[in-house]
Amino acid sequence: MSDVSLTVNGRRVTGTVEDRTLLVHYLREHLGLTGTHVGCDTSQCGACVVHVDGKAVKSCTMLAAQASGSTVVTIEGLANGAELHPMQAAFKENHGLQCGFCTPGMIMAAVDMVNRHPEGLDEATVRAELEGNICRCTGYHNIVKAILAASQVMLKGTAQVAA
Amino acid sequence: MGVEGIGARVARKEDKRFITGAGRYVEDMVLPGMRQAVFVRSPHAHAAITSIDVSKALEMPGVVGVLTGRELKADGIGNIICGWMIHSKDGSPMKMGAWSPLAVDRVRYVGDAVAIVIADTKGQARDAAEAVEVSYDVRDAVTQAVDALKPGAPQLHPEAEGNLIFDWELGDAAPTDAAIASAAHVTTMHIVNNRLVPNAMEPRAALGYYDKAEDHYTCWTTSQNPHVARLVMSAFYNVAPENKLRVIAPDVGGGFGSKIFIYPEEIVCLWASKKTGVPVKWVADRTESFMTDAHGRDHVTEVKMAFDADNRITGLKVDTIANFGAYMSLFSSSVPTYLYATLLSGQYNIPAIHANVRAVYTNTSPVDAYRGAGRPEATYLLERTMETAARELGVSPAELRRQNFITEFPHQTPVIMCYDAGDYATSLDAAMQAADYAGFPARRDEAKQRGKLRGIGMSAYIEACGIAPSAAVGSLGAGVGLWESAEVRVNAVGTIEVLTGSHSHGQGHETTFAQLVAGRLGIPIEQVSIVHGDTDKVQMGMGTYGSRSGAVGMSAVFKALDKVEAKAKKIAAHLMEADEGDIVIENGALKVAGTDKNVPWFQLALAAYTAHNLPAGMEPGLKETAFYDPSNFTFPAGCYICEVEVDPDTGTTEIIQFVAADDFGNIINPMIVEGQVHGGVAQGIGQAMLEGAVYDRESGQLVTASYMDYTMPRASDVPSFKVSTSNTPCPGNPLGIKGCGEAGAIGSPPAVMNAITDAIGSNDLTMPATPEKVWAALHAATKH
Numbered sequence A: 001m002s003d004v005s006l007t008v009n010g011r012r013v014t015g016t017v018e019d020r021t022l023l024v025h026y027l028r029e030h031l032g033l034t035g036t037h038v039g040c041d042t043s044q045c046g047a048c049v050v051h052v053d054g055k056a057v058k059s060c061t062m063l064a065a066q067a068s069g070s071t072v073v074t075i076e077g078l079a080n081g082a083e084l085h086p087m088q089a090a091f092k093e094n095h096g097l098q099c100g101f102c103t104p105g106m107i108m109a110a111v112d113m114v115n116r117h118p119e120g121l122d123e124a125t126v127r128a129e130l131e132g133n134i135c136r137c138t139g140y141h142n143i144v145k146a147i148l149a150a151s152q153v154m155l156k157g158t159a160q161v162a163a
Numbered sequence B: 001m002g003v004e005g006i007g008a009r010v011a012r013k014e015d016k017r018f019i020t021g022a023g024r025y026v027e028d029m030v031l032p033g034m035r036q037a038v039f040v041r042s043p044h045a046h047a048a049i050t051s052i053d054v055s056k057a058l059e060m061p062g063v064v065g066v067l068t069g070r071e072l073k074a075d076g077i078g079n080i081i082c083g084w085m086i087h088s089k090d091g092s093p094m095k096m097g098a099w100s101p102l103a104v105d106r107v108r109y110v111g112d113a114v115a116i117v118i119a120d121t122k123g124q125a126r127d128a129a130e131a132v133e134v135s136y137d138v139r140d141a142v143t144q145a146v147d148a149l150k151p152g153a154p155q156l157h158p159e160a161e162g163n164l165i166f167d168w169e170l171g172d173a174a175p176t177d178a179a180i181a182s183a184a185h186v187t188t189m190h191i192v193n194n195r196l197v198p199n200a201m202e203p204r205a206a207l208g209y210y211d212k213a214e215d216h217y218t219c220w221t222t223s224q225n226p227h228v229a230r231l232v233m234s235a236f237y238n239v240a241p242e243n244k245l246r247v248i249a250p251d252v253g254g255g256f257g258s259k260i261f262i263y264p265e266e267i268v269c270l271w272a273s274k275k276t277g278v279p280v281k282w283v284a285d286r287t288e289s290f291m292t293d294a295h296g297r298d299h300v301t302e303v304k305m306a307f308d309a310d311n312r313i314t315g316l317k318v319d320t321i322a323n324f325g326a327y328m329s330l331f332s333s334s335v336p337t338y339l340y341a342t343l344l345s346g347q348y349n350i351p352a353i354h355a356n357v358r359a360v361y362t363n364t365s366p367v368d369a370y371r372g373a374g375r376p377e378a379t380y381l382l383e384r385t386m387e388t389a390a391r392e393l394g395v396s397p398a399e400l401r402r403q404n405f406i407t408e409f410p411h412q413t414p415v416i417m418c419y420d421a422g423d424y425a426t427s428l429d430a431a432m433q434a435a436d437y438a439g440f441p442a443r444r445d446e447a448k449q450r451g452k453l454r455g456i457g458m459s460a461y462i463e464a465c466g467i468a469p470s471a472a473v474g475s476l477g478a479g480v481g482l483w484e485s486a487e488v489r490v491n492a493v494g495t496i497e498v499l500t501g502s503h504s505h506g507q508g509h510e511t512t513f514a515q516l517v518a519g520r521l522g523i524p525i526e527q528v529s530i531v532h533g534d535t536d537k538v539q540m541g542m543g544t545y546g547s548r549s550g551a552v553g554m555s556a557v558f559k560a561l562d563k564v565e566a567k568a569k570k571i572a573a574h575l576m577e578a579d580e581g582d583i584v585i586e587n588g589a590l591k592v593a594g595t596d597k598n599v600p601w602f603q604l605a606l607a608a609y610t611a612h613n614l615p616a617g618m619e620p621g622l623k624e625t626a627f628y629d630p631s632n633f634t635f636p637a638g639c640y641i642c643e644v645e646v647d648p649d650t651g652t653t654e655i656i657q658f659v660a661a662d663d664f665g666n667i668i669n670p671m672i673v674e675g676q677v678h679g680g681v682a683q684g685i686g687q688a689m690l691e692g693a694v695y696d697r698e699s700g701q702l703v704t705a706s707y708m709d710y711t712m713p714r715a716s717d718v719p720s721f722k723v724s725t726s727n728t729p730c731p732g733n734p735l736g737i738k739g740c741g742e743a744g745a746i747g748s749p750p751a752v753m754n755a756i757t758d759a760i761g762s763n764d765l766t767m768p769a770t771p772e773k774v775w776a777a778l779h780a781a782t783k784h
Helices: A023-029 A087-094 A103-116 A123-132 A141-163 B013-020 B069-074 B122-131 B175-182 B226-235 B264-276 B286-292 B373-394 B397-404 B422-432 B437-449 B471-473 B507-522 B551-578 B599-610 B670-690 B744-760 B769-781
Strands: A002-008 A012-018 A049-052 A054-060 A071-073 B035-041 B047-053 B064-067 B113-119 B131-140 B164-171 B185-193 B205-213 B217-219 B247-248 B278-284 B300-306 B315-326 B355-361 B451-461 B482-489 B496-500 B528-531 B583-586 B589-592 B598-599 B623-628 B637-646 B654-665 B724-727
Touching: A002 B185, A012 A023, A023 A049, A023 B205, A049 A103, A054 A103, A087 A103, A087 A141, A087 B013, A103 A123, A103 A141, A123 A141, A141 B047, A141 B670, B035 B122, B035 B286, B064 B069, B064 B122, B064 B264, B064 B496, B069 B264, B113 B122, B113 B264, B164 B175, B175 B300, B175 B315, B175 B355, B185 B589, B205 B264, B205 B654, B217 B226, B217 B264, B226 B247, B247 B598, B264 B278, B315 B373, B355 B654, B373 B397, B373 B451, B373 B744, B397 B451, B422 B437, B422 B451, B422 B637, B422 B654, B422 B724, B437 B451, B437 B744, B451 B589, B451 B744, B451 B769, B482 B551, B496 B507, B496 B551, B507 B528, B507 B551, B551 B583, B551 B589, B551 B599, B551 B623, B598 B599, B637 B744, B654 B670, B654 B744, B670 B724, B670 B744, B744 B769
Parallel strands: A002 A071, B035 B278, B217 B247, B315 B355, B496 B528, B654 B724
Antiparallel strands: A002 A012, A049 A054, A049 A071, B035 B113, B047 B131, B064 B113, B164 B355, B185 B300, B205 B217, B205 B278, B300 B315, B451 B637, B482 B496, B482 B623, B583 B589, B589 B598, B637 B654
16 A cells, blocks of 8 residues: 555645555545546546646556655646636637547646647647547547637736736 | 527537536446446357356455356346347348347357456456456357358357348349349449447446335446436346336436447446445446447448449449347347438439348447448448449549439438438539639649649438437337437426436537527526436436437427427416417517517416416416427438548558538537537548457457557547538428438548549558558559
């Protein structure tokens, strides 16, 4: 068994888990954060993407014990209270989701994508960057639209803060 | 907030919970005392079970129970059945082999369930499952339907001699043969429709809970049709009577057909909950989904299409072998028969059609409906054949199609269907214009300068949706009626709950159904809630598949609203001392036409429930139910054009543009309809270029059992799509809706394959057209 201690969505959490417990199972089963999903066994689909210390990570690829000491943000922690994160708002406005199962991972990966591209994004870059996230419903058309729209809002916000 | 009725591009009401991580899927459910289940599955494609020893597994940490097929059978749990009877052309009924939810003495495909292990954690259950000792006497396996029909092939079921389930025909052979014999030109094709794995992103899951106090079962399951699940589990599998069984399909993460069917796992979890006294949850791993979700397609077909000297089609002959896998899944028999051969006339005047279909058992996962279900197979062979015929005849593919289009409606085809409305030339023109079809030769030449091969291909599809008139499908063998139900509950303060038998698993019903109600009554959609997916809340329903929820499900809501309005108008007339015929409903109020007298909707609702002043003899309350049974199928149709560029050095194909011009009849929410087309087209591109379930021909192992091996379309594999719609309203339902859920997956594969084969100048190419296959076909063609 391993003792883990981390910050999840701004809250300090501690616990004892089986050594083999993956971060995604710790989030879902121990913390009840079921917004992070498991869609495959091979770290391909990206439904489980969360942010660990500010970077997008497939939480099925990391042991909970490895994440001990880290700061984790999940889809539940992305909005600022009742105010949606621009990426969440853009997915809704652009119909970037249908069944909603891949959506949390998509949004978390997309936020990280925008953060890594302060110079801005184009369609080809978004499509290439989405390599690790599979959606079966949308054909990606509106996901790409949503990410491009959100990136404009997010970068404008960053520029305003910088100014 | 304004009224957002029919035709408005309303953002979805359901999105809030999904984008904040608050969606609730089966895997998210937690019950007190709940344990985790893992199934022991056959590692062999075909074997006799000689013994099962669970003693070691029972001693493993955390194990609550290990149950096998013998115990299941001893408790009287029934075999899984196919609910659509097909008769062979000799009149004999289809040959259905026994499918026990847990195998008893024989396994017939890799993944066949043998035992269930229940433990405190999934890890413990997995460990214990590995300790279950099953002895197998391995038999030869057969995975290809063509091989399974050969003499001496391994036999799967004693009921089906030669592995043949049925040998069925539709249409008239003699005039078709005569048309071919006297044709000026015959185009002959050998068509393979590749086997696909549906791959909804949410793996299947089930949570069974037996309540001893009430002697009552509850099943949370990933279902597109929870009422059908309850019906079948009660009537055929002896799990529990309907009044003792509640089925809940909460948020469901995509279905595409694969979650229509009742699988072994939900039956076994319910039964195991009673046996062990704990709630039992099972969630599929992705590899388990690949192995055990019902697959789609897998047809091999010979086609002959006859033309007269004026290039008019005179006859079509089709001979299909359909792979059904190891067992007959719930609606498997309807897919390559009445959902397939009835669409073989396509958009064309074809005076004589004959189709023969042989359904065959093999040692593979069961095959059933997958997005389009039969209609993609019909469209693929027709549209590949049309494009090929145009090349052979030296005429424009567009003009060959146009020349043969059906232009007068209603049109009775030789294969049962009577098309009610359509305008195929309009879709063709719209697609050609959007794709700049006329400018293609210049683009091809430009690409050639860069050493690339450009190709363009089209596809003109038709499908039958709005499934389906109950009496009609009953006469064709369906074991169920295919109506839909709705209940409109107006609350005392005027807010509304609509209970529907349709089930939303990505389609956005919570928005579109609310738009219908909001538009009719002139109230904000926030005041309308849609309730679905729970047999305790919604009395009965047939669920969502076959692009039926708009045409059938919403029509039921429409009919229930008619009744609500009628009663509301009576009350309003009484309150305002006006004539009932003068009452109109506008902007959230009931008004006396031509006056300023009105009763706001919420006051009307309150009056219905206070019942202080109702018309004499009227019952209090405002709640109405309707069952809507369609009078015909609906016939969405359209034209898709794909333009590709092939790199001759690597065989890599890039889609330069993809155009979809669809006629879906009236549209409730264009944003959602476009989303359905995008997703369907991506799945069709997946079938054409990327996806294919591959079984090892000798061992019967599923080689493509993960996302490392089975190529799912990713964002970089598909372009942004150019979609548009035209509208010939469907005359068969009150809303004029045809349905849009499957069109993309039906129309796109032949458009893609026509484009690639055009680019490489070789027609000898099967799906998926991987770079390796494209390269090989290109170089084989250039050698000659």
